[in-house]
């Protein structure tokens with residue numbers, strides 16, 4: 001059985017992160033986006049399977065909430081529960097830091113991510129019109145929020 005671990009992202013992880021990012025997104029973050037996030041002190045972590053980097057999560061604290069800026073699993077490791085694990089880890093981390101909730105944006109067309117957030121108890125709180133670049137024109141963003149109460153972040 002593969003052993004997984006989660007550790008802070010380093011600048012020298014960025015080339016591997018970009019390789020994953022470029023394969024799974026039509027409009028990926030650039031290396032500069034990751035480096036700037038690291039230097040700005042955002043919360044970036046890598047998910048490793050047997051020491052191989054297969055996912056990552058980027059969070060940013062804004063006052064008493066955390067914004068989920070990026071959560072990704074490499075194309076060949078998707079659908080095995082790792083994204084859910086990484087999200088639950090992020091939720092627990094935010095709760096332990098005493099934060100009140102997690103906010104995120106997702107494309108309406110991203111059915112897998114929407115199902116993941118829905119299962120984890122995120123609620124729709126708004127829509128940002130024409131937020132994302134798209135193949136034709138732009139796509140709205142759904143704004144989702146999950147309040148962090150007491151207890152564990154296990155799926156309902």
Ligand SMILES: CC(C)(COP(=O)(O)OP(=O)(O)OC[C@H]1O[C@@H](n2cnc3c(N)ncnc32)[C@H](O)[C@@H]1OP(=O)(O)O)[C@@H](O)C(=O)NCCC(=O)NCCS
Pocket residue numbers: 024071072073074077078079080081082083084085105106107110111112113115116119155
């Ligand atoms: C979204 C992402 C992080 C989810 O990680 P994952 O490891 O693939 O997902 P998991 O195996 O942990 O599954 C989590 C949930 O997603 C949903 N899901 C997973 N695969 C699915 C599929 N093929 N179809 C529909 N829903 C699916 C399910 O609700 C699942 O929960 P369940 O197993 O309790 O039913 C990953 O697919 C990814 O990196 N996608 C591309 C990048 C991206 O879209 N990131 C999010 C941007 S907002």
